Amino acid sequence: MSSFIIRQKEMGPMENFVYLIGDKETKQAVIVDPGWDADAIIKMAEDEGYKITDILVSHFHFDHTNALDPILKKIDVKVHLNKAEVPYLKVGKGNLVACESGDILTLGKTNIRFIHTPGHTPGSQCFHVGDNLISGDTLFINGCGRCDLPGSNPEQMYESLHTKLMKLKDETILYPGHNYAATPTSTIAEEKKNNPYMIRESLQDFLRLRMGF
Numbered sequence: 001m002s003s004f005i006i007r008q009k010e011m012g013p014m015e016n017f018v019y020l021i022g023d024k025e026t027k028q029a030v031i032v033d034p035g036w037d038a039d040a041i042i043k044m045a046e047d048e049g050y051k052i053t054d055i056l057v058s059h060f061h062f063d064h065t066n067a068l069d070p071i072l073k074k075i076d077v078k079v080h081l082n083k084a085e086v087p088y089l090k091v092g093k094g095n096l097v098a099c100e101s102g103d104i105l106t107l108g109k110t111n112i113r114f115i116h117t118p119g120h121t122p123g124s125q126c127f128h129v130g131d132n133l134i135s136g137d138t139l140f141i142n143g144c145g146r147c148d149l150p151g152s153n154p155e156q157m158y159e160s161l162h163t164k165l166m167k168l169k170d171e172t173i174l175y176p177g178h179n180y181a182a183t184p185t186s187t188i189a190e191e192k193k194n195n196p197y198m199i200r201e202s203l204q205d206f207l208r209l210r211m212g213f
Contacts, residue, residue, distance in 0.1 A: 003109040006132055008175060008184060009044055012036030014063045015179040019134050021127075022050040026108035030054040031071070032127060032134050033177060035063050038070035054105060055079045056112070058136025058177060059121040060088040080105065082116055084123030088151075099125065115164055119157025120145030126165070133188070134175045139165055141174065141181035144197040147210055158206045161198055 007020040012035055022029035022045070029050035034041050034057075045052050054077055057065060068079065072095060079091050083098040101116030113128040117138040124145070127134040137145035138160055147154035170189035191198050200206040 002130060004107075004129060005048065006129070006134075006175065007044060007048060009040075010179045010184075011040065012063060016063050017175065017177055017179060017184070018044075019175060020044055020048065020050065021107075021110070021112060021129055021134075022048060023108035023110040027051060028053045028107040030056050030105070030107065030112065032056045033058050033064040033136065034067040034071055035065065036067055038067040038074065041067055041071060042074060053077055053107065056105070056114075056127055056134075057081045057085070057089065058126065058134070058138075059124040060085045061121065061137070064136070064177065065089060080114070082114070082123030082125045084116075084118070085121065086123075088121075088123075101125070117160035117164055119147060119153055119160045120149070121151050122153075124160070128168070128172075131169060131171055132173045132175060133165070133168060134177075135165070136177040138177075139174065139191065139195075139198075140176045140178065141183065141186040141191070142195050143180060144195075144210070145177075154207055154211050155203060157197075157210070158200070158203050162200075166192060166198060 005022045009018050016035045019032035078097050079095045080097045099114050103114045105112045115126045117124050120137045147157050168188050172188040174186040
């Protein structure tokens, strides 16, 4: 039996997914990518009977962080952000925790491992808990994050997808950062089989598809 719960909630006009990961024993919880509605996010945890102790940010973009300040005005918790993103997100110094790939946040019996997956932004990161991956805007169902924005890097995106995420167990459940597909979750096996950005066998093929060159 799993030691944790994962709850997924769509919020805002950009179809963002906000996540709650809660340790069943301690009733401690983290929020992943707090966007759009601070009160609804806090209520999501309260309705499940969990106390928010930390916030995890996959990357600094506005739609994934615009409820962060309102939440911090209500609850004083740590905000975990990859160190490469620190210059882009203004958070109180007492709240910010700069992370590196491989860092682990422990809630009771639940371990959440941070995986640095640059490409969409310099410090994009995914969160691996049990056989589950919350992927932010790195990996979508049948897609991947944009690589034509300031700070994006298509070569890094290819490396993140092919040398990091494709190595996860096939049964790993994928929880993306946006509700862009017919279903809200997938698996790494399904993405390796069907995702056009995961089946590219070379960087040049990936660049041709993603960037048009």
